[in-house]
Amino acid sequence: MELILSLAIGVLVGSGVWLILRPRSFQVIIGLCLLSYGVNLFIFGMGRLVSGAAPIMPKGGFVDPAAYADPVPQALVLTAIVISFATTALFLVVIMASRGLTGTDHVNGKERDQ
Numbered sequence: 001m002e003l004i005l006s007l008a009i010g011v012l013v014g015s016g017v018w019l020i021l022r023p024r025s026f027q028v029i030i031g032l033c034l035l036s037y038g039v040n041l042f043i044f045g046m047g048r049l050v051s052g053a054a055p056i057m058p059k060g061g062f063v064d065p066a067a068y069a070d071p072v073p074q075a076l077v078l079t080a081i082v083i084s085f086a087t088t089a090l091f092l093v094v095i096m097a098s099r100g101l102t103g104t105d106h107v108n109g110k111e112r113d114q
Helices: 002-020 025-045 071-102
Strands: none
Touching (some): 002 025, 025 071
16 A cells, blocks of 8 residues: 555656656646646555554544554644645636736746747
């Protein structure tokens, strides 16, 4: 399970960085989204990968914390998803305005010399 999660994080982050380095602004936005998904998976994986474990410990007595999942990374990932959705919407509005002003969707505002 850890190998699959590590490969997924690596593919998402690698693809995100590659797309961030592209000249078109829409590709940069998609790269930022992929990068944020990779970071979210990384944070989620830090809460231990336990199948079938309850996220909340019951009250009273001694409880073995190894039998339960950590709810803090889950809450952090949920918050990060909401924030990344809002920033993606903001980036799309700014890029649409930039395209309207400059007439191109290149990051530096001018077409590449052919």
